[in-house]
Amino acid sequence: MKMLTTSKSDIALAAAALAGGALVAFPTETVYGLGGDAFSGSALARIFDAKKRPRFDPLIIHIADLSTLDKIVLWEALDNNARKKLDLLAEKLWPGPLTFILPKRPEVPGLATAGLSTAAVRFPSHPVAQNLIRLFQGAAAAPSANLFGCLSPTKAEHVREQLGDKVDYIIDGGRTNLGVESTVLDLCAPLPTILRPGGCPREEIEAVIGTVGTGPVPSGPAAAAAGGQPSPGMLKSHYAPLTTLVLHPAGKLRDIPEKKDEGKLYFKTPAGKTPLSENTRILSASGDTVEAAANLFEMLHQLDSLGLRLIHAEETPQDGLGEAINDRLRRASVSRTPLPECALAGKDTGQFRPGR
Ligand code: TXA
Numbered sequence: 239m240k241m242l243t244t245s246k247s248d249i250a251l252a253a254a255a256l257a258g259g260a261l262v263a264f265p266t267e268t269v270y271g272l273g274g275d276a277f278s279g280s281a282l283a284r285i286f287d288a289k290k291r292p293r294f295d296p297l298i299i300h301i302a303d304l305s306t307l308d309k310i311v312l313w314e315a316l317d318n319n320a321r322k323k324l325d326l327l328a329e330k331l332w333p334g335p336l337t338f339i340l341p342k343r344p345e346v347p348g349l350a351t352a353g354l355s356t357a358a359v360r361f362p363s364h365p366v367a368q369n370l371i372r373l374f375q376g377a378a379a380a381p382s383a384n385l386f387g388c389l390s391p392t393k394a395e396h397v398r399e400q401l402g403d404k405v406d407y408i409i410d411g412g413r414t415n416l417g418v419e420s421t422v423l424d425l426c427a428p429l430p431t432i433l434r435p436g437g438c439p440r441e442e443i444e445a446v447i448g449t450v451g452t453g454p455v456p457s458g459p460a461a462a463a464a465g466g467q468p469s470p471g472m473l474k475s476h477y478a479p480l481t482t483l484v485l486h487p488a489g490k491l492r493d494i495p496e497k498k499d500e501g502k503l504y505f506k507t508p509a510g511k512t513p514l515s516e517n518t519r520i521l522s523a524s525g526d527t528v529e530a531a532a533n534l535f536e537m538l539h540q541l542d543s544l545g546l547r548l549i550h551a552e553e554t555p556q557d558g559l560g561e562a563i564n565d566r567l568r569r570a571s572v573s574r575t576p577l578p579e580c581a582l583a584g585k586d587t588g589q590f591r592p593g594r
């Protein structure tokens with residue numbers, strides 16, 4: 239694995255590597271992605287292997303040019319109404335943290351889409367992601383660059399810790415600014431439906447196309463393996479630290495006594511509670527959901543490295559990015575069997591304490 243900068247020559251090198259079938263982790267405005275050529279079966283297989291990701295969990299295909307949609311989308315299978323909504327949303331909210339589920343062309347390898355007749359497509363706004371994909375002149379399948387089921391990476395260092403030599407290059411573009419993954423919107427459903435809340439708030443989507451539905455409650459790996467859910471990646475337990483996380487209703491966290499071996503993750507500064515212990519993190523002092531989303535995974539990474547017995551967290555308001563934050567916190571609080579890949583990796587860092 240080689241670390242790259244965001245210089246022109248490094249991005250050119252990474253683009254050539256993608257074209258040659260290599261795996262390149264790169265920053266996006268949400269989290270780091272583990273990129274490979276979406277039309278190369280062997281690159282796709284390497285992505286699943288590197289992440290230890292089950293093959294029933296489809297990948298998001300990243301583009302940097304609207305015309306690339308023609309290589310991915312089976313337009314004749316998308317009804318006129320959905321097409322209009324796509325055009326409106328793409329005009330207002332792309333490039334950005336919004337992923338569309340659209341009918342796929344037969345040329346898109348089934349491995350990228352877990353054998354579904356649809357593909358997930360996103361046009362990221364991050365300049366490094368855009369330059370890389372444009373120079374590559376293709377489409378990059380890129381799941382979040384973490385081991386399956388584990389915390390998503392918001393820094394190049396997180397990618398290096400989790401994936402190491404399983405990735406050929408990591409472009410270090412500093413911290414990602416949004417911090418939660420893109421919103422996944424199914425445009426093939428009769429009513430456009432949010433399958434995964436994320437970096438594009440529901441309100442912004444509804445301002446463009448009116449009311450959208452909410453995806454089914456995730457039903458766990460067994461149901462997913464049986465193909466029993468429309469968004470196969472939406473597992474109940476996901477995006478989780480290794481330390482057990484207990485989620486409390488908003489405002490209840492301040493009443494829990496401080497303990498040496500327990501951490502706390504506040505949404506905002508609790509009234510009248512100073513000083514706070516070193517095991518405490520505050521997502522946003524002023525209670526701003528955008529700032530909170532940007533800090534979420536980084537602070538979970540930090541608390542997870544402290545060797546605590548428990549992390550207590552609190553729900554945030556549900557508006558704006560709060561919906562995505564609450565979704566990730568709920569998934570992080572679900573107990574996991576079998577253990578996630580980061581627990582089994584046995585890496586010698588706090589985050590990879592084996593056996594939990
Ligand atoms: O922000 C993001 O979306 C990041 C960055 C790197 O762009 N990527 C990301 O990808 O989060 P990933 O692979 O970790 O999440 C993809 C999720 C799947 O788990 C699944 O829930 C949904 O997108 N998905 C993908 N293809 C789908 C399909 N055809 N139908 C329904 N859901 C799909």
Ligand code: MG
Pocket residue numbers: 381382390
């Ligand atoms: Mg992911």
